[in-house]
């Protein structure tokens with residue numbers, strides 16, 4: 166098993182939680198893990214990303230080499246595109262469709278969509294809406310993690326367990342809600358791939 | 364899935380260092396925040412064993428005070444550690460270089476985190492030069508486990524050599540997590556003073572003796588480097604090129620070749636001074652050498668020397684690798700002839716997303732009244748400093764003319780006032796003020812220099828993650844205690860509804876032919892959140 170992911174977003178959008186859950190679940194499954202993050206000025210709305218590497222063999226580099234990421238997972242639509250040179254030929258770009266517009270020259274959603282359409286494998290869905298609908302707008306990142314999990318060779322129960330453990334300090338209800346949203350995100354990816362297979 | 368490895372703990376490189384120091388019987392951690400080193404002390408501040416064992420773990424005023432505090436603890440026979448970012452070592456260098464002359468008593472580890480690519484720094488200086496300059500041994504881990512193991516071993520090494528030991532890491536390792544396995548917890552030391560009463564008294568007569576002893580120790584350091592298990596030679600059949608690799612670049616080499624079965628002979632350097640004989644052997648058997656090191660071309664420069672001995676050396680100086688910035692598996696791969704061209708490129712629609720001040724940040728209001736007061740004064744200059752407020756350099760503020768090093772705002776403003784420029788403003792954060800702004804303000808007060816110092820007191824060291832600021836709760840008294848004229852001292856609140864009043868206060872002080880201080884005080888949004896959460 167080997168899975169290299171770039172997780173992207175804007176400071177404060179919760180990419181650290183995504184990486185932490187995946188990493189913990191991988192450790193529990195006795196996999197090797199490396200997770201590198203560049204968060205220099207994260208608290209102030211800049212672009213942030215994390216390299217997450219999971220493998221059944223020892224991992225050498227903390228950074229994923231160019232053109233070898235199995236996935237770019239982004240909680241923001243424009244941010245995923247920033248890291249495309251890392252994507253392998255067969256890799257997936259999976260992104261939240263709700264833009265985070267804190268800059269004056271933010272591109273139009275149409276041009277962003279066009280950039281996704283040029284990629285062979287991508288899923289762009291509104292994770293903000295999904296999380297809101299299920300009653301926890303702040304859990305958008307768990308919906309994204311759910312979508313990603315469809316492509317990660319790891320049992321979903323293991324991930325659900327890691328999510329539960331991460332949020333239990335905020336109460337059983339919040340922990341359960343995050344797990345539910347994770348499963349909903351996973352369904353989105355499942356359906357999207359079924360559609361593209363058909 | 365099968366069980367592959369025994370479970371350890373997932374730790375950042377920084378955290379691995381912190382845990383190792385605690386496990387090795389640390390009595391005191393000292394430091395000043397600075398990316399990417401901050402998480403070392405933060406980890407110790409949260410560690411239950413540090414609380415239970417009363418390990419010192421408060422932030423110091425700056426890196427120099429931290430280094431001296433650590434040296435004081437070492438003098439007493441206890442194990443101490445001091446942490447900082449690379450530029451922090453510039454501040455601490457007087458203490459650092461002289462701690463090599465005094466030597467240590469209890470084990471003392473100096474941890475310095477370099478920031479190649481300047482992810483959050485004003486330069487990418489390489490701390491290995493400092494270790495050589497001070498004649499102390501240096502360890503450079505490539506993995507989180509090595510960061511742990513080297514830290515754990517360093518205290519004993521320091522005690523055996525009676526020298527401070529330096530550990531250098533870079534951003535990638537500092538801020539990357541991997542599983543780390545711990546070693547047995549050692550007991551903390553007991554107070555035992557140095558047996559040689561003159562060891563720490565650097566009067567010239569003693570210092571000369573100590574310096575000769577330090578030079579004599581270099582033989583020992585070189586043989587330790589040769590024996591070190593962290594300096595390794597790997598055989599390789601293709602001797603057209605020999606590879607010297609240091610720091611995290613070793614990971615990239617392994618990534619490229621899928622392990623340590625390298626086609627070329629490789630010497631890996633992670634304990635310094637550089638193991639000369641290992642490199643000489645490699646140079647003898649190979650047609651040329653490729654030096655892959657994170658940071659400046661430290662080893663490459665040593666190999667090239669001045670006299671051309673016909674040795675072919677490739678690296679950052681030759682252009683085989685980029686001269687600046689962090690290395691990557693891609694740049695290392697390219698130097699070894701691999702095709703690293705990507706399949707997908709960044710589409711044109713992607714726009715830069717620079718950091719900006721948080722919504723509701725007090726600095727925003729401070730810059731608004733500063734800009735208003737300076738409107739239509741083309742000859743005015745604003746010397747700023749390092750912190751969140753440095754973002755005042757960017758639109759929409761465009762409010763500052765300089766940011767050089769911590770503390771340089773007040774002193775550069777004074778220099779500009781000495782040059783006859785009016786009005787001159789210094790903008791400095793509360794933590795930067797206590798770090799190294801205070802001494803500059805003393806200079807200004809001494810000459811009653813016509814400058815207006817605006818201290819942005821957000822009650823936090825915000826830039827590095829809202830650590831406590833030692834100025835909090837005592838800044839007004841501190842400033843007045845330095846001798847600022849109370850007539851020209853004000854505390855204002857940076858809020859929209861105070862804007863006019865703040866402009867007025869500032870305009871009045873800009874006209875004053877002497878030193879004024881205005882504290883603009885409102886708490887950082889992130890610090891508030893943290894204190895609540």
Ligand SMILES: Cc1ncc(C[n+]2csc(CCOP(=O)(O)OP(=O)(O)O)c2C)c(N)n1
Nearest residue numbers: 397451749750751792793794795824825826
């Ligand atoms: C010598 C040195 N040490 C540490 C740092 C890292 N650093 C940059 S700004 C800063 C503190 C800023 O605090 P403050 O002045 O209170 O401003 P704020 O960020 O809170 O606005 C630190 C620790 C540095 N750049 N240089």
Ligand code: SF4
Nearest residue numbers: 721724751825887888
């Ligand atoms: S972290 Fe604090 S000081 Fe820095 S920009 Fe945000 S609110 Fe302002």
